[in-house]
Amino acid sequence: QVQLVQSGGGLVQPGGSLRLSCAASARTFSNYAMAWFRQAPGKEREFVSWVAWGGGGTRYADSVKGRFTISRDNAKNTVYLQMSGLKPEDTAVYYCATGSRIYYTAPSNYNYWGQGTQVTVSS
Numbered sequence: 001q002v003q004l005v006q007s008g009g010g011l012v013q014p015g016g017s018l019r020l021s022c023a024a025s026a027r028t029f030s031n032y033a034m035a036w037f038r039q040a041p042g043k044e045r046e047f048v049s050w051v052a053w054g055g056g057g058t059r060y061a062d063s064v065k066g067r068f069t070i071s072r073d074n075a076k077n078t079v080y081l082q083m084s085g086l087k088p089e090d091t092a093v094y095y096c097a098t099g100s101r102i103y104y105t106a107p108s109n110y111n112y113w114g115q116g117t118q119v120t121v122s123s
Contacts, residue, residue, distance in 0.1 A: 002026040002112040004096050009117035016121070017084040022096030022114050023077055030054075030074040033101050035110065036081045038092035038119075045095070047105035049081060059103060064090075086121045093118050 003025040012018050022034070033053050039045040049070040050059040058070050067085040072078065079096060099111030 002029070002032070002098060004098065004112055004114035006094075006096055006114040006117045009094065009119045011120045011122065012086055013123050014087060014121055016086050017082070018086065018119060019083070020081040020094055020096075020117060020119075022079045022081075024079075024098065026077070029077040029098075031101070032098045033103065034070075034072055034079040035097045035104070036070060036079075036094060037097060037107055038090075038094045039116075040092040043092075045107045047107075048094070050103055050105075051079060052103075053101050057103075059105075061105075083119070086119075088121050091119060091121050 005023045008020040031053055035050040036048040037045050038048050048061055048064055049068055051070045051072050055072045069082040071080045093116045095116045096114040097110035
């Protein structure tokens with residue numbers, strides 16, 4: 001069983017930055033790839049970013065490429081999402097997820113989820 005606890009998020013002005021963190025409880029954290037998703041009101045949950053179990057491979061949705069950076073620290077069992085150049089359309093509840101070593105963009109492929117954290121981009 002893997003438990004994911006998120007922190008970070010909040011209200012930021014357009015163009016600002018935020019960092020999200022996701023701490024995993026399992027000692028096997030380093031065996032899994034990690035991903036971030038987001039869900040805006042009235043919309044489906046969508047893929048944001050993914051990092052390989054060793055941290056050497058990353059993927060991004062086109063909508064965040066060049067603005068968001070995913071990273072992980074296996075010594076701390078933590079994955080991060082550094083968000084910069086934030087736009088109002090980035091407003092959503094953000095979730096971290098894990099459960100596989102394989103690159104997936106569909107939420108149904110992930111077994112474990114964080115509790116979600118609100119990110120609001122507004123002036």
